[in-house]
Amino acid sequence: MGSADSLTAVRDSAGPRAMSDTFAEDPFPAGARQAGRSAPALPTPETLERLAACAEAADLAGEPDRAAVEVLRRSGLLALAVPKSHGGAGADAVVLNTCVEQVASVNASAAIMLFQHCAVTSRIVENGTFAQHREVLPKLADGRWLAASAWSESAAGADKKNLGTLAHRTPDGAWLLDGAKSFTTSAGLADVYLVLAQSQEESPDSGPGSSRDTGYGAAGQTFFLIPGDHPGLVPDTSMRLAGMRGSATGFVSVRECRVPDSARLGAPGVAASIIARVRNSGASLGAVAVGIAQAALDAAHAHAERRGLYAHQAVRHRLVNLATQVESARAVVERAGRRTSADPGMTTLFSKLAASAAAERVVADVARFLGSAGYVETHPINRFGRDARAVALMGPTDDLCKELVSLPWNR
Ligand SMILES: Cc1cc2nc3c(=O)[nH]c(=O)nc-3n(C[C@H](O)[C@H](O)[C@H](O)COP(=O)(O)OP(=O)(O)OC[C@H]3O[C@@H](n4cnc5c(N)ncnc54)[C@H](O)[C@@H]3O)c2cc1C
Numbered sequence: 192m193g194s195a196d197s198l199t200a201v202r203d204s205a206g207p208r209a210m211s212d213t214f215a216e217d218p219f220p221a222g223a224r225q226a227g228r229s230a231p232a233l234p235t236p237e238t239l240e241r242l243a244a245c246a247e248a249a250d251l252a253g254e255p256d257r258a259a260v261e262v263l264r265r266s267g268l269l270a271l272a273v274p275k276s277h278g279g280a281g282a283d284a285v286v287l288n289t290c291v292e293q294v295a296s297v298n299a300s301a302a303i304m305l306f307q308h309c310a311v312t313s314r315i316v317e318n319g320t321f322a323q324h325r326e327v328l329p330k331l332a333d334g335r336w337l338a339a340s341a342w343s344e345s346a347a348g349a350d351k352k353n354l355g356t357l358a359h360r361t362p363d364g365a366w367l368l369d370g371a372k373s374f375t376t377s378a379g380l381a382d383v384y385l386v387l388a389q390s391q392e393e394s395p396d397s398g399p400g401s402s403r404d405t406g407y408g409a410a411g412q413t414f415f416l417i418p419g420d421h422p423g424l425v426p427d428t429s430m431r432l433a434g435m436r437g438s439a440t441g442f443v444s445v446r447e448c449r450v451p452d453s454a455r456l457g458a459p460g461v462a463a464s465i466i467a468r469v470r471n472s473g474a475s476l477g478a479v480a481v482g483i484a485q486a487a488l489d490a491a492h493a494h495a496e497r498r499g500l501y502a503h504q505a506v507r508h509r510l511v512n513l514a515t516q517v518e519s520a521r522a523v524v525e526r527a528g529r530r531t532s533a534d535p536g537m538t539t540l541f542s543k544l545a546a547s548a549a550a551e552r553v554v555a556d557v558a559r560f561l562g563s564a565g566y567v568e569t570h571p572i573n574r575f576g577r578d579a580r581a582v583a584l585m586g587p588t589d590d591l592c593k594e595l596v597s598l599p600w601n602r
Pocket residue numbers: 303307339340341342343347348349350373374375376377434435440581584585586587588589590591594
């Protein structure tokens with residue numbers, strides 16, 4: 192881990208650019224780059240076995256799953272969203288969603304830690320300076336650094352419009368952050384946090400309902416990349432979640448947390464427009480939901496097999512109905528990842544809505560199908576149910592996805 196002072200970026204005054212532009216202009220000599228990982232690989236059976244082995248114990252304990260994070264660090268999966276030029280796998284969103292789905296099918300908490308890591312990585316790729324790319328991306332690729340997203344706050348709302356975390360510019364050009372974040376996945380385990388703060392007053396014409404309102408985030412917000420061991424940044428994992436209990440989803444406070452300007456990701460005040468572009472990447476939390484739904488379906492088949500239930504046509508058809516829902520959810524997540532629809536951002540929102548609803552339905556139906564066996568507290572179907580519910584609540588919440596889809600209709 193390093194301190195934010197080591198994020199010695201020479202600011203690029205041009206602001207955020209498309210990924211391809213960023214790398215086309217990258218002066219970093221190709222020969223000096225870390226060798227990129229070969230073709231983006233899906234999780235190996237060994238990785239999945241190890242992640243599966245941690246899931247139940249972490250759920251029972253409700254403690255941050257350090258063992259799962261160690262598996263992720265060694266798996267190569269943390270390299271997914273890092274371009275090959277910087278030591279990564281350069282995976283596209285189809286591969287990324289597939290990997291997240293497969294991890295979620297054995298360990299949903301690990302899947303959201305992986306998802307958040309890849310999401311932060313992508314924001315760095317899209318908005319970082321060359322210096323940030325050079326310093327941070329290789330560490331994110333080789334597993335030295337796990338990244339986390341610290342956007343939410345207890346009173347900010349699902350749409351992150353009323354942030355209490357403030358960032359003030361100091362006379363010497365640094366920033367002083369003060370505030371408290373909640374629901375940060377990988378709190379205390381992450382090596383770097385992408386912290387969202389209000390750095391300027393919101394202008395009156397950018398409030399809710401104005402033509403500049405992007406629906407998520409507000410004008411005058413800025414992103415900062417802060418290492419986990421930076422003075423003033425304090426994680427707290429005392430939050431007791433109903434599901435995703437191994438994911439170390441907790442609080443992160445920043446108290447008199449001074450960071451250099453090189454810790455800023457993107458231009459000051461433009462975080463909302465960075466957030467608005469996130470969904471265009473095609474990476475979908477729906478992939479987590481599909482993985483959980485698949486795990487539930489597998490549990491139903493295992494039960495049918497054990498109890499000789501395939502002999503009943505009604506049972507077989509019930510399983511077909513469940514499989515159809517899983518397959519449909521997978522298809523829409525895959526479509527989001529392909530980014531070939533007329534509006535890929537909208538497709539990503541639809542994929543989260545469709546997959547999270549499907550997962551909750553499938554898990555509830557499988558729980559009923561399992562009969563009394565599924566009513567035993569320790570049956571994994573109960574963990575799947577609690578984990579599936581979290582996907583709808585994760586940002587953008589399903590309610591907010593609906594708002595983002597429908598906002599343009601009201602202009
Ligand atoms: C397991 C888990 C992991 C998470 N990980 C992270 C993380 O890593 N980083 C992070 O920053 N956050 C994370 N979150 C937080 C998540 O992103 C949500 O944004 C946050 O929980 C929203 O808070 P809320 O539901 O209390 O918001 P509230 O604003 O209190 O919402 C209450 C209800 O109103 C709805 N609502 C609110 N505003 C609107 C609106 N404008 N339009 C329509 N409906 C609305 C919400 O959907 C919700 O149902 C995580 C949450 C969970 C459960």
